Amino acid sequence: MVPSRRSVIAAGLSATLLPSLPALAQAQQRIGAASGLGGLGLDASMLGLHPGSPDDQSERLRRALAEAARRSAPLLLPPGRYRIADVALPDGTQLLGVPGATRLVTATGGPILTARQARRLSLSGLSLDGRDIPSPNRSGLIALEGVGALSLSELGFEQAGSTGLVLTRCGGQILRCRFSRMRDAGLFSLDSLGLTIADNTVEDCGNNGLLIWRSERGDDGSILRGNRIARIRAEGGGDGPNGNGIGLFRAGGVIVEGNQLRDCAMTFIRNNSGSGVQMLGNQGRRCGEVGVYSEFAFEGSIMANNLIEDCAAGASITNLDHGGRLAVFANNIIRNVRRGVAPNGKEPIGGFGVQVEAEATVTGNVIENVSESGIVLGWAWAMRNLSATGNIVRKTGIGISVSLIGKERNALIANNVIDGARGGAVVGTEYGKPVTGDLTKAPAPRAAGIRVEGNAVS
Template structure:
């Protein structure tokens, strides 16, 4: 009989596998355990599912044996109380998805990976029992791991964060995160991390966070995740309530994610240069759907669909260095000025807002309470272009700030329909100071070129 992984799994994998081993494999069983070259059965080291006592010592002994032999450690179905187990180099743990539960023994991390070249975990369910823990402590906490692979795992009821990564690379793929007091995943100073095809639900403050201690190139990819129902329990003016949060991390690609019901923002980039938000879909958030703010350069927001927000997309804060942006080919619908807990005044009401060295092109914006496109705010307005957009059912079609003495803007070849307060209007601090600039030149708007717009 030829032994294969499928043969063993079909006959029960845990407990009866030894009876199907061929003679030459049985001869090695004393050295490698009853599962032969497939891995070591953790039960052979005294690990017992359902035991009331802490099983950390038994798990650590099993991990060391498996790593020494270059074999994965196989955890049978069941519940195991585990606390603070440090993974050895090249640790590989495989559980049965939805059936192998690692329950925190003391409210602290279940597993810790520290200064490793590689570690791999799959099919494990981590349960934090909703015991409060210190800020950004994860059920799985990793520091300085070159290649960390976490796939097909579940993280539930974390007292702070489900998965915390510090200076790690690797792939976090097809996991489930639910009912976190703070966030699902917090990664800082990553090394080319990929976060893909995960499901994140019901988090207290943020969903997925990609941060750096200092601004710099991060290179992380956040792709194809479902992020649902993110609250802002800790309040604040934007640091909480975000589906995907980027802080100081440059070169991050955020692509093809589905986001729903975020208290503040679907995707927020604070001070990350070269960040791209591509092909994401978001419905229902309390503030700006897609946000690039403060000290960023080179932001791209393209091919996204955003609906039911206070504002659609914002690329702002020239006063902190926020500049160089493309906002293209997005569909933005149903944006309405709304009250925010951090300010006395309502905010938003616009589809797209940009401030410096920015091109707004090819977007379709419908049903914006205040303005379809907002070019500049106060003195923060420099070198802007709004071309080839379709804008319908708004207050103002396109508003442009006339506060700065020197200004340079092009508003051309747009289709603007049913703009209640005018197709293109010059403003000062948000208040109209010109008539409709598509109907004639106004000296107040010197430096703003308005041409070839189709207005109805």
């Protein structure tokens, strides 16, 4: 083929340009090396940090973070082990590692990373190891205070001497992190600005999994969704503060949704004095006390679409004497409930599917295989404006028990299916002891104010 004039010109241009391409690449590399700025951010190894060094590299990390913040650039930590202690993160920090490979190990046993009064922080891909060195209560491997917009993702917290992550007055997201082998708890938040805590794994903690607390009762607005929590002990003792997969204290407006919980010493989800709390679509198996709990000074608790199995009690919505009232318990499955002794306890407890006390409705639930009572309406005098309708209760001691001690009694028990209740389908009680016959068969004078109708009993 005879080459055309156009092809000859094109070949000549290519021959002229090709030798310059390697030179261009080398020039770009020299520019990147001079600035320390890679395609994603500053390379920490070019700013004095050395993976695998036995030295305490805290001061080097402080300087590297300050330089990255000055340039508004991410700081990249290459894979390796870094001994670090109490490094304060500047505002705007973006610290990135390789998940599972970039490890920050405490040099002193105290916090590894801290921050105070920052507008925005982002940490991703880091593993933090506390070496199981005992630390003061509520001391975190990461301790942050007053961070308005927080982004933590794919972090690993291991062997904390107290708590993995401690947050005070912080808002933002904690996503896809792993908390393992904490002496106390995985996460503790106080007075949050509204957190999203989602898709995390929490395992093998000495006292609690995830804790959302407030200094005073108020709206918290946090969302805990899709977390997996397992093997939570209660080494600190007590009858409620410890042994919980998720613990809320005075924190209102919290949504706890779609979490998987296994093997909690006391409770899967415990709400103490938080109003407007919703527990939706969670699944819990094996706990030593009550599966899901709203107690003390709460108002407006919704527990719906949960599946609770293998506990001393299924659900408790109680403590009217402290102001606890106003609840919906709907469309849950409770099964395999046996009265037993809780960890650190002395007397048997539980044996009921669900217990409510004031301004509460229990509807659309399936409760099966319960040693004592499937549904408990009221306790002692604490009994007011209760409804149990449209439930299926089977294989229990008493199907539905209702307290008759209080002077003011107002309860509706209607349209339930009750099967295999050995001690009676609906029975009036005083302090848990039967004082009437089966109210589905005949009314009792002392059960005034209790309306029983339309139940299917077999």
